[in-house]
Amino acid sequence: MKRRSFIKGVMAAGAASLLPAGAVTTLLQGCSEPSKAAGWDFDEVIDRSGTWSIKYGRAGENRFAMWIADMDFRTDPAVRNALQQRLDRDVLGYTSAPDEFFEAVHAWEGKQHGWEIPREWVGYAPGVISAINQAYLTFTQPGDKIVVQPPVYDHFRMYAERLGREVVDNPMILESGRYRMDFEGLEKLLDERTKMLVLCNPHNPCGILWDRDTLARLAEICEKHGVIVVSDEIHADLALYGKTHIPFCSASKAAERVGLIFGGPTKAFNLAGLSGTAFCVIPDKEKRDKYLGTLRAAKLDEPSIPTIVATIAAYSSDTGWLPALKKYLEGNIDCQMDFFKDNDLGIKAFRPEASFLVWLDCRALGLPQEQLMELFRDKAGVYLNNGASYGAGGEGFVRINVGCPRSILQAALESIRRAIS
């Protein structure tokens, strides 16, 4: 079935009607009732056709687009209203970043993450990945080594290599169903050519919220070896189940000295298409000046009007949309965890502590990676991310995006169940 007609079918009839009667009962046994937060309907199936969505464009004819990290939900009405009001002013001329932009980020770190910091630590960042690339250019030279800890978000490696840096793996250790950093391995591989480590905090794709001790230990080792830590905290605002995100530079004095944080509202508030919407927090003055100097030199230091307006609106929102979203995501994750527990398909899901990306261990299926991807894509019609793309330790895994209405998730899970059994 073509994706568009599938979506139309879902909208007309509800996803459950597309499934065999028995399958619906099986699905609902493991899942709580879809939660409807007052004022928002995360259950609403939104037709994204005609919006140039990368997620749906690349998924093509596959019925379920569950890969790239944006969600099939409307954004917080506070953000939509602010953007609409700004557009109503008609004139979109050259605009400087107002102090309210930096103040909104500064206040958010305190309010959301309990991290009270001096205002001057906060700066603009031209999108998280672009910002990390600028950090590569600022603090490393071609031929220098940059450490990543796979399986991890693939763009860290991709752009470092494009810029002629050597990427060195310090793979995470998977033990008793949990990932941890390999500090011994790290100490062994750091040498005088190693200039930087890129941390994913919270971790994509494994959904880990790193604890304070781990972050402090990492900072200590990196400082000892003169290695700068770039912490990608784009998923920070989506800590789930009452857990807490710890900003890397808040973990210890050493972390404050060696760390640069890049974050933004684009994941939590579903604004990924507002490219360039991000910020940095850099406690160390020398590093901050150097970094912001690189941005200025490249004329990358000017946020666009949508970036300014959306950031201020998101971080000042009092609508309650974000807590409601997190509750809904927890419900989706619970639903999926129960599904894989109740259906013995040879797939084990890792419960993420943050965000809407779930890491699925499919090694028990015993399929080569390409066949595994074919199973999901061609047999189940579910387009998701190939675990192998996240580097060492990703073979036999896939990443699925559950930031969608629960009816769609349930239908996708049932489709996977039928494809495998």
Ligand SMILES: Cc1ncc(COP(=O)(O)O)c(C=O)c1O
């Ligand atoms: C860990 C991580 N960092 C960065 C990005 C992309 O950030 P940006 O769009 O601001 O470049 C993503 C998007 O999926 C991500 O998961």
